[in-house]
Amino acid sequence: MTMRRLINLKRAEARKIYLTYAVVIIAYIVCQVMSSTKFLSSSMRGMLVPICAYMVMAVSLNLVVGILGELSLGHAGFMSVGAFSGVATAILLQGVIPFAPVRLAIAMIVAAIFAAFAGFVIGIPVLRLKGDYLAIVTLAFGEIIKSILNNFYMGIDSQGIQMSMLSDTTRLLPGGKLIIRGPMGISGIQKIATFPAGAILLIIALMIVFNLVNSRSGRAFMAIRDDRIAAESIGLDITKYKMMAFVMSAALAGAAGALFAMNYSTIVANKFDFNTSILILVFVVLGGQGNMLGGIIAAAVLTILPEKLRSFSEYRMLLYAIVLIVMMLATNNAEIKEFLSRLNPFRRKEED
Amino acid sequence: MTFLNFFISGISLGSIYAIIALGYTMVYGIAKMLNFAHGDVIMVGAYVCFYAVARYELNPFIGVVIAMIVCTLLGMIVERLAYKPLRQAPSLAVLITAIGMSYFLQNTALLLWSSNPKVFPSIVGRGSFKLFDGELSISHITALTIIACLVIMAVLTLFISKTKMGKAMRACSEDKGAAQLMGINVNATISMTFAIGSGLAAVAGALLCSAYPTLMPTTGSLPGIKAFTAAVFGGIGSIPGAFLGGLMLGVIEIFAKAYISSQLSDAVVFGVLIVVLLVKPAGLLGKMTQEKV
Numbered sequence: 001m002t003m004r005r006l007i008n009l010k011r012a013e014a015r016k017i018y019l020t021y022a023v024v025i026i027a028y029i030v031c032q033v034m035s036s037t038k039f040l041s042s043s044m045r046g047m048l049v050p051i052c053a054y055m056v057m058a059v060s061l062n063l064v065v066g067i068l069g070e071l072s073l074g075h076a077g078f079m080s081v082g083a084f085s086g087v088a089t090a091i092l093l094q095g096v097i098p099f100a101p102v103r104l105a106i107a108m109i110v111a112a113i114f115a116a117f118a119g120f121v122i123g124i125p126v127l128r129l130k131g132d133y134l135a136i137v138t139l140a141f142g143e144i145i146k147s148i149l150n151n152f153y154m155g156i157d158s159q160g161i162q163m164s165m166l167s168d169t170t171r172l173l174p175g176g177k178l179i180i181r182g183p184m185g186i187s188g189i190q191k192i193a194t195f196p197a198g199a200i201l202l203i204i205a206l207m208i209v210f211n212l213v214n215s216r217s218g219r220a221f222m223a224i225r226d227d228r229i230a231a232e233s234i235g236l237d238i239t240k241y242k243m244m245a246f247v248m249s250a251a252l253a254g255a256a257g258a259l260f261a262m263n264y265s266t267i268v269a270n271k272f273d274f275n276t277s278i279l280i281l282v283f284v285v286l287g288g289q290g291n292m293l294g295g296i297i298a299a300a301v302l303t304i305l306p307e308k309l310r311s312f313s314e315y316r317m318l319l320y321a322i323v324l325i326v327m328m329l330a331t332n333n334a335e336i337k338e339f340l341s342r343l344n345p346f347r348r349k350e351e352d
Numbered sequence: 353m354t355f356l357n358f359f360i361s362g363i364s365l366g367s368i369y370a371i372i373a374l375g376y377t378m379v380y381g382i383a384k385m386l387n388f389a390h391g392d393v394i395m396v397g398a399y400v401c402f403y404a405v406a407r408y409e410l411n412p413f414i415g416v417v418i419a420m421i422v423c424t425l426l427g428m429i430v431e432r433l434a435y436k437p438l439r440q441a442p443s444l445a446v447l448i449t450a451i452g453m454s455y456f457l458q459n460t461a462l463l464l465w466s467s468n469p470k471v472f473p474s475i476v477g478r479g480s481f482k483l484f485d486g487e488l489s490i491s492h493i494t495a496l497t498i499i500a501c502l503v504i505m506a507v508l509t510l511f512i513s514k515t516k517m518g519k520a521m522r523a524c525s526e527d528k529g530a531a532q533l534m535g536i537n538v539n540a541t542i543s544m545t546f547a548i549g550s551g552l553a554a555v556a557g558a559l560l561c562s563a564y565p566t567l568m569p570t571t572g573s574l575p576g577i578k579a580f581t582a583a584v585f586g587g588i589g590s591i592p593g594a595f596l597g598g599l600m601l602g603v604i605e606i607f608a609k610a611y612i613s614s615q616l617s618d619a620v621v622f623g624v625l626i627v628v629l630l631v632k633p634a635g636l637l638g639k640m641t642q643e644k645v
Contacts, residue, residue, distance in 0.1 A: 071444050073451075125630050131443050132386045133629060136580065140622035147619040166613055274573075278451065285448060318459040324452030325434055332441035 017210050020293040024206065027300075028199040035195070043307065045195075046263075051303050052198025053260035056205045058283040058295035060252035063209055065281070066290030067218065068245040069225030071135040073277050074122075074142025078115045078250040079257035080149055080272035086111030086258025087186050087267060088179050092156065100192040104262065108201065108255040115254020118145070119247045127242045130228070142277055149269035154180040185268030186261075193262035201259055205252050206292060212248060221245050275317075282320050285327050353488055358610045359603065364494040364563065366602020367501030371556040372579030373586070373594035374508065375549030381525040381589035382545045385443065388450035389430060390553060391576015392457035395569060397423045397554030398561040399465055402472055412475035412558075419554040427550025428543055436539070454573065461569035469568045472561035493562045500559060504552060505595050512591065517544060525589065574618070578605070581625040587638020596636060 031048060034040045057079060064072045090107040097103045122141045126134055153164045157176025180186055212218050220241045223231040232238055261267040283302060287294025306316045329336050372394060379387045397419040404415035434453050438446050480491040512518035520541045523531040532538050560575060561567050578601065586597025601621060608620035628635065 065444075069444065071447060125626055129629060129633070132447055133584070133633070135447055136386065136577075136584070137626055137629060139577065140581070140625050144619045144622050147616055151613070151615050166615070278455065281448070281451070314463060315459075317455060318463065321452045321455035321459055325449050325456065328441075328445045328449040328452065329434070329437055332445040333437040336437065
């Protein structure tokens, strides 16, 4: 590869990054204008925050699936850790910080820290495995997080924070308040998540991920993805880099979870089940593994479409399943790839 | 006596897991892929059996046979359409395809048979044997499950070790390239493996829904994942391992339900999977293979 091509490659990479930012910012401005001029229906306005949260989830999972090349099937677990810790923080801070955006920001940061910690704890055993085993263990952890949160009780009274598992034995003093109620989750949440906050979170997530991917560590991730043994033989610490990507991804998922939860008045652990993990995986796969903009667009389209096609909603999950299978067949089977490229009138000639 | 009762229901649940785990372990051993859709084949088998028995009032055992035929065909079709084109693809792609297939089966079932749970009639009625003056009671379905599991294990072991097809399967799991050079039709062997695994899944579906009679489109997914856990526990690729892993996992789950907490039993089961993978990554009876460069 000549020097010139290398520079062009760099430029193409940079162009892609700027394009992603530009699309996000333009989409944000368009949505803001449309919603302030009442062009958007109220149901669409209500979906802006969840769409942002899903976009951040797609970016975060893309870091693990697309860049690191490992499949995580428990990403909704990190989202729920973030949602519960973030919402609980926001409720605890209600009296202390009256200004909602600051409270939201602190809640999201706390959520990210809790989720990153969960990612670290889970990462220690998980990242020693590889391939299918790693995927199935992330699935197991996702289920474990769900059952723990379903049996977790937390309340606050004058003596501080009380916690219990399985059944409510917190024995709060009079005047105390039970915040997390096991399978009932958290209710009475103030809806402080706003669309601008979601857009800012998305931009921050993109900045973090792009900077990480285009750094020494990011190149290490991709080296591990492309050939683990070769990467190890040139002295890359596989576990360290995998952990870095995994924890960062978990932290972003946690922040997205907090944003998501504070758009609803009630949140339960069962909302973040295996189906949610798969939904996010569909965003990533449909958008193209490793392609952040693709994942973001897929998240928006697949969240808005079912809303627009209500009569079609029964077939939604079926459609997702077909999308997953067809995408995998189309990108990994030589014959089908060849067939599809013949259908594409704009196909570029292979250069080499 | 309560301990013994729990133990027997654990063995019975474990037998179902073992039958399902056989399907996982055989497919993993030969095709080196995690067939995520296996759990949903169980559900399809249970629905076919349900309609045969409840709607067309056939003999339950004929119902099971019909379910086996349908599931065998289903397994072979799924393999042909979704997995065969990806023989050379990276394992991540195959796994995502399998997850897609699992969702496809679940949602097709949802459209065909609706999400309302159906009450599955037990294939052998609801009676039970009473032992020790009625202190120990073993329901017919529990006994049938355990016997079915033992028979399937024995037949399958004979099939794998004595027949030509079984030999071909062992050869393919050892080295596909060399097997092909020796004149073994690898594609046919893999297809056969899917057929056997899916046929067994139908039996497991009928037994599972006889013991736990709610039938829904999602019925198969959790037992499927747990059976995969059992297969990993016993050492994936090993048939005795699937048997042992299934039984142990069933006993662990029932004991966790009885003595720890019924809500946390799934968490305990998955915790076991994680511990096993960390302590003994190849499972109880699996053999550790060194990666060659």
